[in-house]
Amino acid sequence: MLLELKGLRRLNIGPIDFAIDTAECVSISGRSGAGKSVLLRAIADLDPHEGDVLLQGAHCSSMPAPQWRRQVTYVAAESGWWEDTVRQHFLADTDFATLLPKVGIDPAAADKPVHQLSTGERQRLALIRALCLKSKVLLLDEPTSALDPESVHQVETLLQEYIAEGMAILMVTHDIEQALRMANRHVRLAGGQLTPISTDELQAEAQEERGSNK
């Protein structure tokens, strides 16, 4: 297994045992406040926690935290920015001309001040910024919550390219349709525990949701 959680516990969640393999995408659903972000942050070692997280058998605590996070990278729903322009947040050799159009952003945005970008543009750029690390595991917290359907499609296509190359993605999403499109396994976080949900169950939920939206 690529990433393993053993008795992971933080605040109201856990103990959680879970594993995800190379080139897998697992969706996490659950009600607001269930602890989905708390779980992703604990896996990235951004908050104190109990239990173990292992990457290819290596304990999180056995390596410096920055090294861990470059391999197990968390992307928040609203990620932060600390310099003036977009370009300053990336490595000098970043190929903006190739990367940005993949998520529907004009490469000229690289030289724009961050505060002039829309929420959706910032969300896509934060994702690109994390993808540039080429992490082994990406922990995505509602990665398309601020995007229009076309941008959602572009982001999903890009993520699928990375999954095909071997990246594992653990994705928190409230969008059942997106979970069905992207993930090969689904889990729900409730009562502090992860419960597997079959694709059939999720499809039935999606159908119910479509019905109630009519």
Add this chain to the structure above:
Amino acid sequence: MNAHLLTHTDLLFGFVLVLANAGLSLMLNLGVGRSLFIAALRATAQLLLVGLILKYVFASSSPALILAVALVMTMLACYEIWSRQKKRFSGAWGVGIGAGAASISVVIIMTYTVLTIVDADPWYSPQVFIPLVGIVLGSVMNGVGISLNVFNTGLVRERNAIEAQLALGATRRQALKPLQRNALRSGFIPIVNQMSAAGVITIPGMMTGQILAGMEPYEAAKYQTLVLFLLAGAAGFGALAATHFAIRRATDERDRLRLDRLAP
């Protein structure tokens, strides 16, 4: 030196200016008259009381007493630093970080000054030691108080930016560097302004006092220059130590941002 000694009547004439301002505030309904009046009374009481205490301390020339006075002054400065923080660390760290940084800075600056620059005999000569501690503490208080306040409030405001850097593999030092730089810059503003304006826009208080007390203006200028250097050093060391300690406390050994360590 030919000091012109002030009488209590002279002080009363000075106080007329405060009363005039308080009266104007009352007339124009500005709401600052009361606080100005109270602050002026407080300053009068504090300074005259200190004058009386120092008169006794100077006469005794006891090193223990002089150090005790310096200690009380430092404790009061630490309280001021603590009270200026809008966001503080919880528990003893709330006082400890500012107090630790201020104390280290004052000890370094005073030891250096007494040993190398001011050739006082004995080293604890109260006429030299007490005023220097006072003026150095004032600068440390500004440097530490402002930089710590900017740093701590920034921790909360810039949380997303700091955590985004940590999530992408930055160390705690790297992630907090922009905030530390900003806090240090703010902590330096008062002393930089003071040095830039010295002699051109303002004649600093200490130099004015010495000239009024009869010292040669050039000699007074030399003293003032030295004091400004000491103040810059004190504010700098204090602010640097405070932000260094704050970075350590605001994060842990796993490079996590620990906002839970701030008081609610």
